[in-house]
Amino acid sequence: MARYTGPKSKIARRFREPIFGPDKALERKNYPPGMHGTSRKRGKQSEFAVQLMEKQKVKYTYGVLERYFENLFHKASAKEGITGENLLKFLEARLDNTVYRLGIAPTRSAARQLVGHKHITVNGEVVNIASYALRAGDVVAVRERSKSLEAVSNSVAARTINKFSWLEWDANALTGKFLNYPSRDEIPENIKENLIVELYSK
Structure with a gap:
């Protein structure tokens, strides 16, 4: 990669x-x-x-x-x-970026590693392509056998309230939903x- x-x-x-x-x-x-x-x-x-x-x-x-x-x-x-x-919206819809935004990983590079090592699923299917483009309604989750990973648990523990309106997070199930593309004023970079x-x- x-x-x-x-x-x-x-x-x-x-x-x-x-x-x-x-x-x-x-x-x-x-x-x-x-x-x-x-x-x-x-x-x-x-x-x-x-x-x-x-x-x-x-x-x-x-x-x-x-x-x-x-x-x-x-x-x-x-x-x-x-x-x-549009360019920023497409970048925000990348799978690795969404894993980072959800708080599953502390950085984008760490999120990319989680995706590449098959710890992340999209709509129940394992996806190991960091650039995978999410669409409205897609559910991103930590793979069942990966939920006990120290890197994941530490990142989730340090997570604050959901800061991004275009994402929905379920802390108990370690799943998030990509609701829609964010508007420009919602992207903090x-x-x-x-x-x-x-x-x-x-």
Whole structure:
């Protein structure tokens, strides 16, 4: 399964956001990586650089690679509605992202691992494809024999109330339902999707 496996703290520092989850390195060094640290003088970024950086941030946040992202963008642009918002909705509907949003896993990478190791079911069937696109009404659950996993129980125990209106959670059965695509204002990530649309429009 293709995914980013490089240094995560370095990437988080580049964007100055904890895009892979809580990061002590980012808290200690809230400035871009590099041997010159905070003293490094950086010129004004070009419009293209700003747009490209925003695209990279989204790819790292959701854990997707270039070809998949480009295909998803074209799918979003072909769908009725605002392209940038459609793109984020499709990313939110990924199975690994939903497992993370439900609180079954503490991070998206951990959610991807649970899915890949066949610990997650969709509508009662085991699905091990992290990019599986959920549809309204789909039920995501922890596989019966996987409910005792320490990683799952620890994550669920640390879970707070359901923060996402497009998801329904049953703590006793460890199941969640994908109710619908979220609206843009419900997605908490700090993303300027219009910059990505401008980038692909060139």
